[in-house]
Amino acid sequence: MLNRSKDSFLAIDLAPDAVRVLDVTHKRGTPAIKALAAESLPEGTPDTLPERHLTALASLLATQRIRTRQCVAAVPSNLVVTRSVMIDLSKPQPPEEQIRQTLQNVISYDLRDLLFDFWNVTTPSDRSRTHEVLVVATQRSIVHKYLAGFTRLKLSCTHLDVAPCALASLIAKLVPNQESMVGTIALGETVGYFAIVERQRVLFWRPFDLPSAKNGQQASLARVGDEISKCVSHMVGSRQVDDMTEVLVFGHAAQDQPFADYLTQRFNLQVRSPSPFDSLPNDAIPAALRDALQPAAATQYAAALGLALQPSGGIYG
Amino acid sequence: MAELIPMEYRIQVARHRHIRRWIVATCLAGIVAAAGLANAYAWQQRQAQEFAVLEKEYKNKSGLIKQATDLQAKRLDLAARMQKMQSLRDDKTLLSLLKSVAGEFTDKDSLQYINITAHGNAKGAPAKAPDGNDYAVRLVGITTDYTTHANLLDRLTDAGHKSEPPLSLPPDSTRIEKVQEGEVVHFEIVGEAPKSKGN
Numbered sequence: 001m002l003n004r005s006k007d008s009f010l011a012i013d014l015a016p017d018a019v020r021v022l023d024v025t026h027k028r029g030t031p032a033i034k035a036l037a038a039e040s041l042p043e044g045t046p047d048t049l050p051e052r053h054l055t056a057l058a059s060l061l062a063t064q065r066i067r068t069r070q071c072v073a074a075v076p077s078n079l080v081v082t083r084s085v086m087i088d089l090s091k092p093q094p095p096e097e098q099i100r101q102t103l104q105n106v107i108s109y110d111l112r113d114l115l116f117d118f119w120n121v122t123t124p125s126d127r128s129r130t131h132e133v134l135v136v137a138t139q140r141s142i143v144h145k146y147l148a149g150f151t152r153l154k155l156s157c158t159h160l161d162v163a164p165c166a167l168a169s170l171i172a173k174l175v176p177n178q179e180s181m182v183g184t185i186a187l188g189e190t191v192g193y194f195a196i197v198e199r200q201r202v203l204f205w206r207p208f209d210l211p212s213a214k215n216g217q218q219a220s221l222a223r224v225g226d227e228i229s230k231c232v233s234h235m236v237g238s239r240q241v242d243d244m245t246e247v248l249v250f251g252h253a254a255q256d257q258p259f260a261d262y263l264t265q266r267f268n269l270q271v272r273s274p275s276p277f278d279s280l281p282n283d284a285i286p287a288a289l290r291d292a293l294q295p296a297a298a299t300q301y302a303a304a305l306g307l308a309l310q311p312s313g314g315i316y317g
Numbered sequence: 318m319a320e321l322i323p324m325e326y327r328i329q330v331a332r333h334r335h336i337r338r339w340i341v342a343t344c345l346a347g348i349v350a351a352a353g354l355a356n357a358y359a360w361q362q363r364q365a366q367e368f369a370v371l372e373k374e375y376k377n378k379s380g381l382i383k384q385a386t387d388l389q390a391k392r393l394d395l396a397a398r399m400q401k402m403q404s405l406r407d408d409k410t411l412l413s414l415l416k417s418v419a420g421e422f423t424d425k426d427s428l429q430y431i432n433i434t435a436h437g438n439a440k441g442a443p444a445k446a447p448d449g450n451d452y453a454v455r456l457v458g459i460t461t462d463y464t465t466h467a468n469l470l471d472r473l474t475d476a477g478h479k480s481e482p483p484l485s486l487p488p489d490s491t492r493i494e495k496v497q498e499g500e501v502v503h504f505e506i507v508g509e510a511p512k513s514k515g516n
Contacts, residue, residue, distance in 0.1 A: 075321060136319045147322065159318075168318075310318060
């Protein structure tokens with residue numbers, strides 16, 4: 001009984017526009033989806049996003065009668081700052097201090113409220129005294145707000161990630177060639193991000209706002225295209241991105257054919273919008289649930305499913 | 318993967334988890350200890366009750382044993398008395414002496430005390446009879462006056478000669494003294510087996 005409870009957890013995607021939850025159980029290392037649910041956020045300002053997330057999550061847990069009490073979550077991408085930082089190993093300061101010095105010029109809040117994690121994008125070598133790391137940073141107070149909210153909801157959060165990293169874990173299951181570099185676009189109603197992923201690792205990630213729907217679809221396409229161009233330009237400067245073979249699109253309007261055609265024509269890349277649940281074996285999700293999931297709805301759970309697919313189910317500690 | 322859970326939160330959660338486990342373990346240990354103590358107390362109570370019951374039974378049985386012992390002692394005492402009475406009843410010398418003495422008292426004489434030593438070994442017993450048997454009779458009483466005392470002495474002397482075994486009253490066998498200003502005479506007469514001629 002104890003093992004069963006330890007192997008069950010909720011994968012919670014705290015997206016900017018909604019909360020999406022997967023009730024996951026690991027069976028012999030493979031995640032199985034017991035239930036899924038989503039709750040839209042009430043209207044509000046970005047300052048109130050954590051409160052609105054927790055309110056929606058409480059409502060979702062109550063209405064869906066979800067009993068699982070362990071969870072992993074992805075914080076909303078619009079509350080996270082990401083930067084590529086060059087670490088100079090010849091400097092006396094440790095990498096953390098160098099990152100902190102870089103971020104203090106970027107963030108608008110108190111440095112004592114800074115919370116960040118980073119990973120290597122390029123491998124340190126003897127020939128070069130510098131290497132590149134990708135940093136994700138957010139406010140410690142916001143994280144504590146979420147963790148306190150989880151505690152109030154009797155949830156024990158064991159891992160708090162960012163959505164692009166969750167997508168990287170999903171893409172590793174969706175793309176047969178694990179060595180290839182893959183671009184991914186996640187779109188919400190008002191915000192989205194483009195990320196470049198290689199071997200389950202996010203190499204670069206850039207969030208962007210989407211123009212209002214009343215400006216027309218073409219405006220949205222142009223905005224996404226421009227953002228991807230910026231990312232590619234950055235990556236060309238730091239890394240060789242010719243290996244990028246395809247772009248995977250998830251989220252809002254991911255199934256639109258004009259969108260795929262636009263990206264294909266502009267970047268001469270293959271554009272796909274697979275269902276995230278294609279990464280699971282057939283028996284990992286109840287047939288009724290799989291049949292009921294329309295592609296437009298299934299693609300919204302990409303980040304949540306990515307969390308569920310992270311090594312060891314994303315459970316740490 | 319990124320990890321945005323602060324270390325202090327993880328430490329706090331781990332500390333709470335350890336505290337919770339310790340509390341649970343302590344509660345379980347307490348429950349086990351309490352159960353053990355309760356069990357030991359109940360066992361002690363049961364033992365005490367059993368001991369009380371056994372003690373009560375022992376006391377009851379001790380009373381019965383004491384009663385049985387007392388009864389046995391009484392029976393032995395009774396048997397000894399009966400044996401004594403039987404021996405007295407079978408003692409012809411004693412009965413003969415008593416009969417010969419008792420029949421000589423009249424309404425003017427009163428016997429206060431009689432001591433018959435029928436079979437020798439008596440302290441201060443007189444000389445042996447011709448048949449070798451030792452016996453003596455000591456009479457204490459009161460009589461009306463010297464005359465009645467003399468008459469009693471005569472009758473006892475005659476009866477002693479006739480009785481079997483014979484009882485002899487030597488001349489110094491009586492002592493008298495007046496009491497209550499001469500109204501009655503107190504006497505003490507000692508009879509014994511007649512002395513053999515060789516003596």
